């Protein structure tokens with residue numbers, strides 16, 4: 001909304017789905033136009049269907065800037081859309097502005113420690129994906145924008161179709177129920193060291209969680225992964241040890257009631273959302289905490 005306003009551009013939202021009229025009504029308070037396409041083929045995300053429908057509507061009048069969420073669906077859709085339209089793409093933007101015929105984007109590098117500004121080559125149109133929860137929602141308009149319903153294009157042929165969701169096999173634990181989670185990241189270094197965090201979790205009657213690299217290495221099962229491609233948790237206490245704090249990880253735990261971060265690097269992004277931060281070696285801090293808690297319990 002801010003980008004559109006600053007350039008005197010119209011802000012339109014394209015809503016693809018099935019039975020999404022109610023949402024269109026809500027969105028109308030945040031955009032000049034809401035273009036809705038309701039069709040059973042769009043009920044579940046299908047990158048091919050979404051791309052073909054979008055292209056059929058915007059190919060003849062490509063918007064100055066097409067913004068898509070940097071989600072797993074957006075990551076599937078945006079690059080293919082940019083290629084089909086033959087226009088530049090910027091991904092995972094946390095800020096952007098139009099300057100003359102250029103798009104200037106801000107992205108994070110080095111695990112969120114640095115922000116860089118990138119200037120895309122001059123073009124009439126761009127596609128960009130925006131990191132979720134980066135912008136605060138704007139104030140709703142006093143009068144709703146226009147809602148336009150469009151027919152699903154009849155000539156679209158699809159090679160892929162949605163069959164159904166595949167439920168993961170029932171796991172050993174459901175960490176989303178845990179009141180205390182002690183999570184380990186790559187800083188734990190070796191599989192055998194996970195027992196150090198496990199002892200602390202047991203002392204606190206909590207569960208073990210982890211970042212994605214720990215699952216990728218096969219040290220803990222996927223059901224313990226916290227983050228955008230793992231579980232979203234909201235325990236009373238979340239201890240992040242040896243976890244840098246990538247936005248994907250933080251998306252899954254930032255709403256925990258109390259966050260304690262243990263990391264040797266004082267600049268680790270996890271400290272930006274921690275209530276308590278310990279800048280030290282987890283191999284000293286975790287056993288010391290376990291001992292202290294066990295002693296306190298022993299004296300109860």
Ligand SMILES: Cc1cc2nc3c(=O)[nH]c(=O)nc-3n(C[C@H](O)[C@H](O)[C@H](O)COP(=O)(O)OP(=O)(O)OC[C@H]3O[C@@H](n4cnc5c(N)ncnc54)[C@H](O)[C@@H]3O)c2cc1C
Nearest residue numbers: 185186187211212227228229230242243244249263264282
């Ligand atoms: C599409 C996509 C989805 C993703 N989904 C997820 C997800 O759901 N969950 C997730 O976690 N990640 C996810 N990731 C990966 C994410 O981008 C990061 O790579 C990952 O979170 C980093 O994990 P980490 O913090 O354990 O490792 P690192 O970033 O390597 O951080 C390790 C940290 O340990 C610290 N450290 C090292 N030794 C010690 C020590 N002795 N004592 C204390 N601290 C120490 C270091 O200072 C460092 O900060 C995803 C990535 C993509 C592209």
